[in-house]
Amino acid sequence: MNSRLVISLLAFVICVGLVPFGPTPVAAQRGAWDCSAQPTGGEAGKATPPSTSMPGGGFPRGGGELTVFAAASLSDAFEAIERDLEVANPDLSITYNFGGSQALVTQLEEGAEADVFASANVAQMAAATEAELIAGDAVPFVRNRLAIVTPANNPAGIESPADLGTDGILLVLAQPEVPAGRYARESVCKMGTDVETYGTGFTDRVAANVVSEEEDVRDVLTKVALGEADAGIVYVSDATTAADQVQVIDIPDEVNAVAAYPIAALAGGDEELASAFIAYLLSDEGQAHLASFGFETVE
Amino acid sequence: MSSRSLTVEPTGDAMIQGSPRQMRQSALPNAPSAAPAPRPIASAVIPKAMNGLAERTRGVTVWTLAALLVLFLAVPIGALLVRALGAGTGWDARTYDTLRQALGLSMATTALTMVVVIVSGTPLAYLLARRRFRGAAVVEALVDLPIVLPPAVAGIALLVAFGRNGLVGQWLAEGGVTLGFTTIAVVMAQVFVSAPFYVIAARAGFARVDRDVEAAAADLGASPGRVFRTVTLPLIAPSLIAGAVLAWARALGEFGATIMFAGNFPGVTQTMPLAIYARFGAGDMPAALLLSGVLLVASLAVLLGVRVVGARVREGF
Numbered sequence: 242m243n244s245r246l247v248i249s250l251l252a253f254v255i256c257v258g259l260v261p262f263g264p265t266p267v268a269a270q271r272g273a274w275d276c277s278a279q280p281t282g283g284e285a286g287k288a289t290p291p292s293t294s295m296p297g298g299g300f301p302r303g304g305g306e307l308t309v310f311a312a313a314s315l316s317d318a319f320e321a322i323e324r325d326l327e328v329a330n331p332d333l334s335i336t337y338n339f340g341g342s343q344a345l346v347t348q349l350e351e352g353a354e355a356d357v358f359a360s361a362n363v364a365q366m367a368a369a370t371e372a373e374l375i376a377g378d379a380v381p382f383v384r385n386r387l388a389i390v391t392p393a394n395n396p397a398g399i400e401s402p403a404d405l406g407t408d409g410i411l412l413v414l415a416q417p418e419v420p421a422g423r424y425a426r427e428s429v430c431k432m433g434t435d436v437e438t439y440g441t442g443f444t445d446r447v448a449a450n451v452v453s454e455e456e457d458v459r460d461v462l463t464k465v466a467l468g469e470a471d472a473g474i475v476y477v478s479d480a481t482t483a484a485d486q487v488q489v490i491d492i493p494d495e496v497n498a499v500a501a502y503p504i505a506a507l508a509g510g511d512e513e514l515a516s517a518f519i520a521y522l523l524s525d526e527g528q529a530h531l532a533s534f535g536f537e538t539v540e
Numbered sequence: 541m542s543s544r545s546l547t548v549e550p551t552g553d554a555m556i557q558g559s560p561r562q563m564r565q566s567a568l569p570n571a572p573s574a575a576p577a578p579r580p581i582a583s584a585v586i587p588k589a590m591n592g593l594a595e596r597t598r599g600v601t602v603w604t605l606a607a608l609l610v611l612f613l614a615v616p617i618g619a620l621l622v623r624a625l626g627a628g629t630g631w632d633a634r635t636y637d638t639l640r641q642a643l644g645l646s647m648a649t650t651a652l653t654m655v656v657v658i659v660s661g662t663p664l665a666y667l668l669a670r671r672r673f674r675g676a677a678v679v680e681a682l683v684d685l686p687i688v689l690p691p692a693v694a695g696i697a698l699l700v701a702f703g704r705n706g707l708v709g710q711w712l713a714e715g716g717v718t719l720g721f722t723t724i725a726v727v728m729a730q731v732f733v734s735a736p737f738y739v740i741a742a743r744a745g746f747a748r749v750d751r752d753v754e755a756a757a758a759d760l761g762a763s764p765g766r767v768f769r770t771v772t773l774p775l776i777a778p779s780l781i782a783g784a785v786l787a788w789a790r791a792l793g794e795f796g797a798t799i800m801f802a803g804n805f806p807g808v809t810q811t812m813p814l815a816i817y818a819r820f821g822a823g824d825m826p827a828a829l830l831l832s833g834v835l836l837v838a839s840l841a842v843l844l845g846v847r848v849v850g851a852r853v854r855e856g857f
Contacts (some may be wrong), residue, residue: 308820343823350825368823396704411721413803418822451801452721464803466550469720 263460274448276430300326301513301519304333308354309518310345311337312361312502313423314385314475315458317482318534325530326521334519341419341457349374349507357518358512359402359502361385361458362420366503367382376512378403379505382522384537385476386497387421387428389490390465397471402432402492403439405472406446413453413461413470421458422499425474462487476500481535501539617836627826635819635827639834641807642815646835649723649811650791653730656739657787662780665742687736691796698801702728725802728807729789737790742784743846745776777853785846791794792839 273495311319316339323335337344338355342365345358350372358375359382360366366379391399397410405412415422433444440446455461458475466486480489502521506515521527526536590655670681686694702709702719709719719725749772757767795813801811804818812835819828 278786342822347820347823347825365823411718416804416818416822418824451805453805453809454818456799458819465705467699468698469803470702532738 248335249386252350274426274430274444276426276433276444290422300330300333300517305511305514306334306336307356307514307518308336308338309357309359310349310353310507311339311353311357311359312342312345312420313339313459314361314479315339315359315502316459318478318531318536321534322522322527322530326518339368339459340456341415343418344381344456346372346374349501354509355507356512356515357504358507360420361500361502361506362423363422363503366505369505373509375505376508376515377469377506377512379503380519381539382504382519383528385478385500385501385502385535386537387424387492387500388477388480389492390462390475390480390487391466391472391490392468392470393486394468395487395488396468397421399472399490401490402496403443405429405432406440407448407450408446408470410450411452411469412447412450412456413464413473414451415458415461416454416456418502419455419457421461421474421476422454424500428474428492429497431498435496467474476535478535499537548658553684562671574849581776620829620836622830624836626831627829627833629826629831635824635830638806638810638815638819638827639831642810642812642831643834643838645723645726645810646792646809646812649726649730650788653734654784654788656727656731657791658780658784659737661735661738661783661787662742665739666746669743669746670741673765679748683736686733687740689733691733691794692800694729695797695800698725698729698732700795703801720801721803721809722804723802723808726798726811729797729801730794733797734787734791734796736787738780738787741779741786743774745779746772748779749775778850781846781850785843788842789839792835 269310276410314466316337319337319339323337324370327333327335331427338353340346340348340363342360345360345363346369349355349358349369358366358369360369360379366375369375370379389399389402389405397404397407399407404410414425417423417426429447430444432439433442433447436443452470454465455464458479461470461473462475462479462483464470466483470492474492477489480487504519506512506519522531523539559696664679666685668676668683689697702707702725703714704710704713704718704720712719719728753775754767754771758764758770763772792811793813794811795817798809798811799814799817804810804814806815810818816828816831816835819825819831
């Protein structure tokens, strides 16, 4: 009797589990990209002219504790900059929180405390501004563009962006709300309009190849570098940092998306310290530093 | 605080083992009537001479500490429910779609995981509890290990084993089988992290069963299969159910290994925890709250349901 009860309980759990699983409209979900959406690259306000060289940054009081919330794509460059700045300013201590720009805005809205916010697109900076998280104005401090990456051994033999439409390749993108994911979809949509080069139904074919939507662009890079995915679309800067683990395939300018990264001091943070950090990034030294990580400088 | 709570009561556990066994024995003629009487509990009673004030102070301390932890657990859960109820406007088509796909996938994958875990975990638990074999200690340690491993380690372990460049995965890839980004990978991650919870509980259950009772049934001519079905299984059912619930809960909450090994795609690999994380990461807090609220209520319902059923099983029905 008891064993029968256990078995029927089990059967019940399984049945309940399988009912909603039924025919999920996966196919409908895939290939349903809205290519009519407005491009999100845009201008991120006026770029302040890069200030004259300020070696090591002019940090007030010689430093202090600075917390920076930054887009995941900035992690390598910012970590290198941290090392240099902390050597030049022994009293300066920088703490980073890297993530998808959306997630960072959510964290800030939920009360996370920080001094600087560096977003990978204008939309998220606008959201932060709207939520009155920002002190002063956001300025663009760096640009980035997209590239296709494949594992070093390129198992699917991808040679050009058109190959992203090849049936059955394992393509990984950042999720649509993450700037990198949005730019990637915009770029593919642009390719789709060029039927001569990319063939008919290109956008749908690419959308059907997406096997995972990652939380941020670094996760895309990791999945590709590990060889789990056949291809991914990331920023040129990401591709640069993993040059030994991936093959990089350029995306032509006319179908590429240019990401402008805005940065701003946060309300309630140490604005003096924040301004000094932003000024350093805009200085010749800071811009050169960012350029060495595959970013494009502003101006 | 009364002195009653300082005495050792016969535990529910003792009753679990006691009552069905005694029932079975009385049902079998000639069975040895050696059902152990409950042990006297007087020896565990704290001497009455204890200072009343000290006792009261201790009582207050115990209650305060306990209340602090309850409060700490209740506040986030309460806040989540309140915010989730307040996020009703987040119920758009997108959120509903995400919920339907993610909840469906979570239920289906955890159900499949439970089948795998119970079907292979019960024999393993039986062997570990009843048979002495070479390497048993190693197997036991291996089974315990995933419980203490952080999910990220489980994810990397699965990747280097079953990923396309992994130890086993590269052979599979040559044969044209890719596990990554499939629902099977989700189940694999769940089995890896949840099976130990079931095996440990089941092993303890098997170890507690009085072998004499099984022997008695066998002497009376019951086949080994019948002994297992009619004697052993009813006795260990509470252990199995408790283990299965723990394992199921762990599988349902599985996140780290899944997102690393299986990826994140709606309807294929995006279970509830991944969907919640994805909505949160997308800056869609209302949807993240709603999905969390649904998962919380569903989990609560299952836990309560299992409690009710478990109590009936214990009563021998």
